[in-house]
Amino acid sequence: MPWTSFYLVFPLVIWAVTGYAVEPLRAGIVGCDTSHAIEFTKLINDPQATGPRAEVEVVTAFPGGSPDLPSSADRVEGYVKQLREMGVEIVDSIPALVEKCDVILLESVDGRPHLKQFEQLAVGKPVFIDKPAAANLADVIAIFRIAEQTKTPCFSSSALRYCTAVTKFADDPALGDATGCSVASPFEIEPRHIDLAWYGVHGIEAIYAIMKPGCEAVSRVDGSASTIVTGRWTDGRLAVWRGLKGGHDYAFTAFGSKGVAFDRGFSGYEPLVNEICTFFVTRKPPVPATETIEMFALMEAADESIRRDGAMVSTAEMIQRAEKSLAFKAAD
Structure with a gap:
């Protein structure tokens, strides 16, 4: 293995073996149509963060959004602007996001696209799925089947x-x-x-x-x-x-x-x-x-x-x- 590749892979090996990150895990957000994208980023990227939050940094985001759902479409532009101002890189596709991060927050406020989005995210990197996990039970079952098939750790939860x-x-x-x-x-x-x-x-x-x-x-x-x-x-x-x-x-x-x-x-x-950051680690x-x-x-x-x-x-x-x-x- 070339030395350049070694230095790229070594931190991930340490993470996998010990459960501790040498450098903060790079987190990507899918779905900038919810206030959670902003609030979670503030908590994770807080310079004073301690414990598991200190082990993770949000570095990139994919806007997403559902054109037929006003509570989604009407929020994307404003939240993207805020994330950019916080130093988060905005990318134009989910595959581009996956390449740039180690862990993923699926934040799309609309549960309907979660299954199709998860299909692109399920590459073995930990994924948190914000509420609702999907729009219906069949999609939830399908998501977890894909997670098992691809060995992608994931979980969903509400803050409550x-x-x-x-x-x-x-x-x-x-x-x-x-x-x-x-x-x-x-x-x-x-x-x-x-x-x-x-x-x-x-x-x-x-x-x-x-x-x-x-x-x-x-x-x-x-x-x-x-x-x-x-x-x-x-x-x-x-x-x-x-x-x-x-x-x-x-x-x-x-x-x-x-x-x-x-x-x-x-x-x-x-x-x-x-809990999310502990899961990522x-x-x-x-x-x-x-x-x-x-x-x-x-x-x-x-x-x-x-x-x-x-x-x-x-x-x-x-x-x-x-x-x-x-x-x-x-x-x-």
Whole structure:
């Protein structure tokens, strides 16, 4: 191997063997149509950053954007300008971005293009997929299949999973083991996504942080001011999500074997960004693919419950239906 090539490869070898970067890992952002692209970059590139954030630097971005979604298209130009002012190089394609970075943040606010974007990103470099992981369950399953086939470490999460008001329940000795929970969060719909994926996903992520996987059936009822989704876990525990139509608050109640705990609010993006950067350094996803798939099955079952007049719908049925859809597309 030529010495020039050795010096290029050696830092990556050290990273792979020890889990520590000799130089900051070069991060690329796909999708400059969300405030997360700006806020995450500020946290990661902060000269005073410590811990895992000090091991990563955002160096490049691909604008992306969905022309048919105003909340995406109307933001790209402004956020690209801000990123340029922060010293981030803007490239004109995903392949060009992949060549220039070691790790990737898939930030496109629209979940619909995530599958096609991930197909181009899945080259073995760690990828964080911002919420929603995709617009529907079938695409989420397809993304994780590609990740497995290409040996591309990846995970998806909302910042609410790591919100201080949620994570403290796990360390509360007065609460004991979680026997159920109730979460309230804002609810907005984007008609080309399953209903809860667009914004309700924040509250569902919080539920999974408290309850862990195991939801077997879901029911949903809609009202004028809110939507109520109830999940039944395989061990009989219940979780309730109240989607606030027009509301902007977050509230969390955890029921435990020893007591009940309550908190509210949002603690910002730093806890999630710390998890992302730790993942980039270790290449170990903190949220398993099976958990994200189950979570989307819960959300898709909530839509199906409305179609069945509030009946309980099996999450396993939703996964089977999505897998059949993928098999049909593959055979077409």
